[in-house]
Amino acid sequence: MAIKRGRGIAALNYPTGMNLGGDPSQALIYMQPTGGFVVKLACTDLGQGLKTVVPQMVAETLGVPLESVNIETGDTDSAPHDMGQFASRSTHRVGNAVIMAAKEAKKQLLEVAADEMEASPEDLVISDGEIFVRGVPSKKKSVFDVALAATFKHGKTVSGRGIFLKQNHGVDPETGACDPDSTEAHCTTVADVEVDTETGDVKVLKLWSAYEVGRAINPKMVQGQIVGGSVMGIGIATKEASFPNYPQFDPHPGSFSEYMMMGAADVPEMESTILEMGSVDGPFGVKGVGEMTANSPLPAIVNAIYDAVGVWITDLPVTPEKVLRALEEKELSDK
Amino acid sequence: MELVTISFKLNGRPVAVVASPLENLRDVLREKLQVLTVKAGCGQGGCGSCTVLMNGEPVVSCLTPIVNAQGQEITTLEGIGTFNNLHPLQQAFYDNFAAQCGYCSSGMITVAKALLDHNPHPSREQIIDALAGNVCRCTGYVPIIQAIEQVTDSK
């Protein structure tokens, strides 16, 4: 009877977007008379942080200060269609839509600025709320002033519309041939575990993960997904069961005291790194990452258990009982 | 059941409510006193999102009969800090991205406040122990622990 250590790896892919596509997102943007921008979306923030990364992408596209971009979301009477927040689709699709809308608004703003500054719109650059002639930083006007001029002098709207749709081209009924996603993110996770051969307990000691996400709009928030997802994944692998005696229906947990999941005391040491290698059509190269972070701990832990004690636990969640039965079987078959 | 009047101090202010004695403190705070920082996550005392302080001790308000609040001092998140007067814990949670969906944040910060009031320099193990009754599904707990540690380090 002993505590055995083991290490396991898992290398995964994850698709971005609703399967096969056909999941559009739309955005509207308009400028207010003193140069603030409002983005209208019918999106939901589940905690993943859309309300934070959308202003980042819009401010970057427009060249205005981050705090001058406000996002209004969550009312179908005030915003156009969005498919919903799932399938790791939003930063990609909503991002593309808001960039398209911001670009249209920017074009109109630059047309007014060109008029005001007696320059050509192609020669103008917007940076940090100032519009200046490329190469001649002294020849500039503030977005504030151009906005006022657009509204009250020129009578021009500065607004934009955006939509992103990956068309659904269906599935070949015979071969299953299709185009299921816009891009794929990847990750590799290494798990170190300790298995107690007397009790069957498995303790996850440490997880290392490398995630390639195309572009991290907000790195700390991507890390938030990696950490939060990893903990959820460890829980799925080692604790969570809607039917602890599956396939028996009962007992059927109905409370937190009956449904086992990760608490603060269960979190192991974790280390992660983010790689950014762009994508074919993600906004700024983005790939979706929200779901995949809960996946890699499952096989990494099972593989680590095999490395530790030579048994495959292929029916999840891993429980001490399953480990002990497997060890027993192994002992008998080894004889 | 007959209605009774329960008086107590809420974030330092005297209040009184008329309620059925077994009505739970969580629902009284939310429905009768518009204290919406207290969340209704489970009603079973299992998630900690309804945590308030009673005389400085964390309790799950969903399982606290209102009659138990008679004459006591109840502290909710509003009494710990507001947006123009943040408690260091709230600042640390904000700085460390310790809130994603935000639903567990009120309970987490409240229980952390009680910990630090009792023990200004808790070890990591003591912090983790204090969070035993609070569920977070989004963050994986790590930035929450980091936020609390940051406050204890700087104290």
Add this chain to the structure above:
Amino acid sequence: MKQLGIVGESVKRRDGIAHVTGQTRYVDDVSYPGMLWLKMVRAPVHRGILKKVDVSKAEAYPGVHAVVTAKDVPNNWYTILCLIGVGPNDEPVLADTEIMWRGEPICAVVAESEEIALEAAQLVELDIEELPPVMTVDEALAEGAPAIKKWGNNTFMYEGKPYRRVFIGDVEEGFAKADHIIEGTYQLNPYDHVPVETQTCVVKPEPDGRLTVHSNTQALYFTKDNLGIILQMPDYKIRLVGGTVGGGFGGKVDVVIEPVTAIAAMKTGRPVKWRWTRTEEFRNSSTVGMYRMHYKDGVMNDGRIIARQVISYHDAGAYHRHSPYGVQKHAFNLAGPYNIPNVDIKAYCVYTNRQPSSALRGFGVTPASFAIEVQMDKIARTLGMDPWQIRFLNAYRNGQMKAVRKVVEDATLIETMQAAAKMVGAELPEWCWKARSDDWKG
């Protein structure tokens, strides 16, 4: 990668201060004068014939404003993916003639308070003739199994076939050529979303005949569209308000809470709130149902996988919900991020008398990745190969062909393996460090 100014910065959350001061407003914080509370009466058995629902005592209970039954639902079909061709209609919004899972919603009591609604709900009398339930995939597919679906078998039909098939090349040819045949069976049992905020909605009937629906759905327009279909109302008469959700994880895309609440609001003329209890969230909301995957791989001595056959069964529970879509997504990911010339996948979406399955973080890909990566180690161990090296060898490269006959692009698996190997100080041969996702010349 081009350095940008604002994109790439870890700016603090817009809603961060609101979250830490408890000022963020969730649906449970929505309240209207005269708001009523809804409680659902649910089936106590796994399968049966619903003979009678007697709500008279509940209706008469003081403080009860209405009891909503199947008769009150204008279009009593809950087929949320009907807009993308999933069918036929099989799940009612409220059970009408049959019970298909324990917890199935039957009728809703709408009252002055949560307490009164709960008390009155106990007075609803149900007459159900129990039938033997089908509780596992094996039972559902067995010879002579009772057909719990009206089209005669217990699987979703993908263009006339009881599975979604994906194949390329010829696996039998591959198996014949292979040096080793390595098999494995992997099972992921049901688990749950468990957001800290339960599903909640408040529906307010407006004086102009429209409905304002406050919901913590993850998909406002999706919910709106489906509501319009169920209520037989043009959906421009429906306004969805939300956008701030206390955790979703795929569990708040089911449109399972708004329809009955909306009907209750229209029937009573009052705002109505339905907040799921934690017990309902655990026992009655969709789980992710069981997946069982059988892998059979043909592998060469040098570790190359040249043939992969997968048969996968998913227990979708009693009704479609998102499962036909999920099993399809699952099928498209069962081969894995590896270059395998001969692949044959059959993924079955099977119905049983269990709590319906639905979308959960990683939908369909979580079980696939689990199976693929454990199978990968199994192959490595069988051949006495290093688990890193076998992955570097088989990892797909840009330009290669996937089983779904799409050319690989944006591949970065190799680079993540190198980064992870560096983090843990793994000793790898030079060719692993030199490998690139772009190094396949065709």
